Amino acid sequence: MAEPFDPLTDPAPAHDLRAVLRIRAFRRLWIGFGLSSLGDWIGLLALTAMAKSFAGDDYQLANFAIGGVLFLRVLPALVMGPVAGWIADRLDRRWTMIVGDMLRAALFVTIPIVHTLTWLLVATVLIEIVSLIWGPAKDASVPNLVPRHRLEAANQISLITTYGSALPAAALFTAITLLANNVERATGGLGVNSIDLAVYLNAATFAISGLAIMSVAEIGKAAASGPEKHPTLWRTMVEGWSFVTGTPVVRGLVVGISGAFAAGAVVIGLGRTYVEDLHAGDPGYGLLFGAVFGGLALGMGFAPRLFSGLSRRRLFAAGLVGAGIGLTGLALIQQIEIATMIAICLGFCAGASWVCGYTLLGLEVPDEVRGRTFAFVQSAVRTVLAVTLAIAPFAAGAIGRHSFSIGGGKTVTYNGAAITMLIAAVLAVVIGLLAWRQMDDRPGVPFLRDLRRSFGKTPGMYPTQGLFIALEGGEGAGKSTQSTALAGWLTEQGYEVLLTREPGATEFGQQLRQIVLDPATGDISHRAEALLYAADKAEHVDAVILPALRRGAVVITDRYVDSALAYQGSGRDLDQADVERVNRWATADLRPNLTILLDLAPAVGHGRFQRRDRIEAEPAEFHERVRRAFLELAAAEPQHYLVLDAGTDRETLAALIQARVAPMLPPKPDDDAAPAAAKAAADVRVRGEQEPVDKERAGQEQPW
Ligand SMILES: Nc1ncnc2c1ncn2[C@@H]1O[C@H](COP(=O)(O)OP(=O)(O)OP(=O)(O)O)[C@@H](O)[C@H]1O
Numbered sequence: 149m150a151e152p153f154d155p156l157t158d159p160a161p162a163h164d165l166r167a168v169l170r171i172r173a174f175r176r177l178w179i180g181f182g183l184s185s186l187g188d189w190i191g192l193l194a195l196t197a198m199a200k201s202f203a204g205d206d207y208q209l210a211n212f213a214i215g216g217v218l219f220l221r222v223l224p225a226l227v228m229g230p231v232a233g234w235i236a237d238r239l240d241r242r243w244t245m246i247v248g249d250m251l252r253a254a255l256f257v258t259i260p261i262v263h264t265l266t267w268l269l270v271a272t273v274l275i276e277i278v279s280l281i282w283g284p285a286k287d288a289s290v291p292n293l294v295p296r297h298r299l300e301a302a303n304q305i306s307l308i309t310t311y312g313s314a315l316p317a318a319a320l321f322t323a324i325t326l327l328a329n330n331v332e333r334a335t336g337g338l339g340v341n342s343i344d345l346a347v348y349l350n351a352a353t354f355a356i357s358g359l360a361i362m363s364v365a366e367i368g369k370a371a372a373s374g375p376e377k378h379p380t381l382w383r384t385m386v387e388g389w390s391f392v393t394g395t396p397v398v399r400g401l402v403v404g405i406s407g408a409f410a411a412g413a414v415v416i417g418l419g420r421t422y423v424e425d426l427h428a429g430d431p432g433y434g435l436l437f438g439a440v441f442g443g444l445a446l447g448m449g450f451a452p453r454l455f456s457g458l459s460r461r462r463l464f465a466a467g468l469v470g471a472g473i474g475l476t477g478l479a480l481i482q483q484i485e486i487a488t489m490i491a492i493c494l495g496f497c498a499g500a501s502w503v504c505g506y507t508l509l510g511l512e513v514p515d516e517v518r519g520r521t522f523a524f525v526q527s528a529v530r531t532v533l534a535v536t537l538a539i540a541p542f543a544a545g546a547i548g549r550h551s552f553s554i555g556g557g558k559t560v561t562y563n564g565a566a567i568t569m570l571i572a573a574v575l576a577v578v579i580g581l582l583a584w585r586q587m588d589d590r591p592g593v594p595f596l597r598d599l600r601r602s603f604g605k606t607p608g609m610y611p612t613q614g615l616f617i618a619l620e621g622g623e624g625a626g627k628s629t630q631s632t633a634l635a636g637w638l639t640e641q642g643y644e645v646l647l648t649r650e651p652g653a654t655e656f657g658q659q660l661r662q663i664v665l666d667p668a669t670g671d672i673s674h675r676a677e678a679l680l681y682a683a684d685k686a687e688h689v690d691a692v693i694l695p696a697l698r699r700g701a702v703v704i705t706d707r708y709v710d711s712a713l714a715y716q717g718s719g720r721d722l723d724q725a726d727v728e729r730v731n732r733w734a735t736a737d738l739r740p741n742l743t744i745l746l747d748l749a750p751a752v753g754h755g756r757f758q759r760r761d762r763i764e765a766e767p768a769e770f771h772e773r774v775r776r777a778f779l780e781l782a783a784a785e786p787q788h789y790l791v792l793d794a795g796t797d798r799e800t801l802a803a804l805i806q807a808r809v810a811p812m813l814p815p816k817p818d819d820d821a822a823p824a825a826a827k828a829a830a831d832v833r834v835r836g837e838q839e840p841v842d843k844e845r846a847g848q849e850q851p852w
């Protein structure tokens with residue numbers, strides 16, 4: 149089970165990488181896969197060097213041997229992918245990884261001992277097969293070790309570690325070979341072989357990785373689905389395929405990720421001839437590659453934080469389209485300095501997409517098929533890489549050199565590499581747009597507006613235990629009526645329900661309510677008003693809402709953060725962004741799983757009652773602004789809102805609310821299994837009027 153996130157003990161923002169590493173289970177797994185990745189890279193360098201050494205001075209054989217090692221590293225994925233996924237979903241994932249690491253260590257040890265090219269190639273295939281099972285087992289485990297809102301940061305760490313370990317691996321490999329050669333020279337030939345040494349070191353990294361993973365007891369077997377707990381391999385493959393093709397989001401992800409890799413492979417496959425055509429030579433080649441990979445690292449590391457408020461589905465697809473546009477620029481601009489800049493942007497977009505795609509797979513794919521899906525993606529990616537790398541140079545060669553007149557007697561010459569890149573760029577854009585169509589979760593909201601608003605915003609923390617529902621709307625819209633009705637309906641069904649409200653659900657909150665709403669308070673600074681409401685929220689979340697959610701209760705609050713954004717952020721002359729920042733901080737960014745917005749013309753709402761408190765007494769324009777702000781908030785995140793016409797009769801409204809809430813409900817406290825205390829709690833508790841807050845008890849609750 150995941151070590152659950154608790155805003156009370158770890159209030160770090162979701163994108164804080166250190167906060168993920170504070171999760172013990174993930175940290176240990178990270179040490180394991182960090183070492184495995186390091187081993188993988190050293191292995192690649194050492195085995196290609198060893199293959200070359202077997203060929204001696206025979207240039208052709210050396211190329212064949214190196215090509216053979218590289219080809220055999222890709223080949224197993226093409227045939228073994230589905231089997232690897234089946235194994236990863238069926239076996240205990242921790243033991244799969246431990247045994248996998250130990251097997252890889254043992255296989256690496258045998259290579260210098262047997263010392264033949266044939267065994268080197270056979271062992272390469274076997275190691276790759278083990279890696280194919282190990283990878284999906286690891287990828288599928290991560291979402292179970294970290295809370296959902298930290299999965300993206302966990303994936304950033306995973307990807308940066310996997311690809312970033314290439315650099316220390318190369319440095320280590322160089323250091324070993326230099327050291328071994330110096331020892332050889334100094335001792336006059338003890339027979340220390342630097343490549344063998346690197347291979348043994350590599351074996352050691354896998355063995356230590358296995359030991360590190362042994363201590364992660366939290367990793368287990370995949371959740372079993374349905375009555376058939378051990379489906380056959382064939383059945384698993386068919387189910388996996390139909391899951392991927394039949395689930396639009398996953399289909400979009402697989403198509404998108406494959407497209408991104410195809411675009412990347414085109415740059416890798418044609419980079420050499422492309423820079424030759426720009427007369428940039430080896431330095432240009434190095435520059436271009438450094439730019440793409442540097443951009444990738446920047447995208448993986450910073451894009452999620454930079455666009456923290458943007459829907460991940462949109463960021464994924466936009467990244468793909470961005471990479472396609474970058475590739476177009478690369479193909480058209482025939483100047484190495486500008487091409488380098490473009491390559492950084494291209495890498496950035498691809499990196500953003502890659503980390504989002506991985507996170508979405510972890511979030512959208514159920515545990516029982518996650519291993520298969522990751523294996524499927526890895527196979528698809530490797531197949532696409534292999535095919536693109538093979539086809540791109542031929543396509544470029546076949547296209548050849550072409551000159552185009554651009555007027556004024558001038559011509560530009562594009563050769564096959566640039567034109568093939570252009571074709572790949574168009575494909576990448578089309579694939580990105582297709583992925584967008586399949587996955588967009590905010591239809592109707594213009595992307596640029598979304599993008600502008602997303603800067604500096606946080607994605608929010610949505611409870612995964614219990615259910616959190618907020619009712620929002622203007623004065624007299626019927627929030628109290630509907631929240632009471634909803635609470636009654638849920639209680640009848642056996643749920644523990646906590647009905648609460650803002651401001652004033654705690655003793656402290658009652659005092660604040662008195663101050664902010666009493667007309668006798670008169671005019672106070674709008675910032676002071678905003679802070680008083682925010683203080684009420686902070687206490688409400690810590691003392692009332694979180695403890696109830698941790699118990700698995702359904703929490704219904706009559707008003708929450710949206711009220712502050714609408715009343716203080718839009719009604720008053722305050723900056724919305726400031727109000728949002730303060731309120732997100734005050735509530736540890738806890739957001740309702742669903743906000744029910746009861747929309748009503750202010751005049752109608754005011755006509756439903758007589759009394760006027762300090763806020764209700766504000767002029768009509770104030771309440772109009774508040775109404776518009778509520779509607780805009782709902783339009784910006786439709787998946788978290790139910791907007792209803794509050795002029796509808798009470799019963800119809802209640803039925804509509806029930807229909808929307810029903811599929812979101814958590815499991816009921818099981819009559820037989822639930823502890824007595826939980827059963828006793830299965831009633832409606834109303835906060836804000838009678839009960840004082842029992843802080844001591846709240847502090848003792850289990851984290852959720
Ligand atoms: N659908 C409805 N149609 C007509 N009247 C309603 C409806 N729902 C509630 N009312 C009436 O409107 C008045 C205000 O309802 P309620 O207290 O539920 O609204 P509220 O949104 O909680 O108000 P406030 O913002 O003041 O807390 C009550 O007299 C209630 O009986």
Ligand SMILES: Cc1cn([C@H]2C[C@H](O)[C@@H](COP(=O)(O)O)O2)c(=O)[nH]c1=O
Binds near residue numbers: 649665681713715
């Ligand atoms: C939470 C919250 C509330 N308000 C305003 C909105 C209402 O005018 C009152 C609360 O009264 P109710 O009868 O309990 O609905 O307070 C606000 O301005 N900002 C907030 O964050």
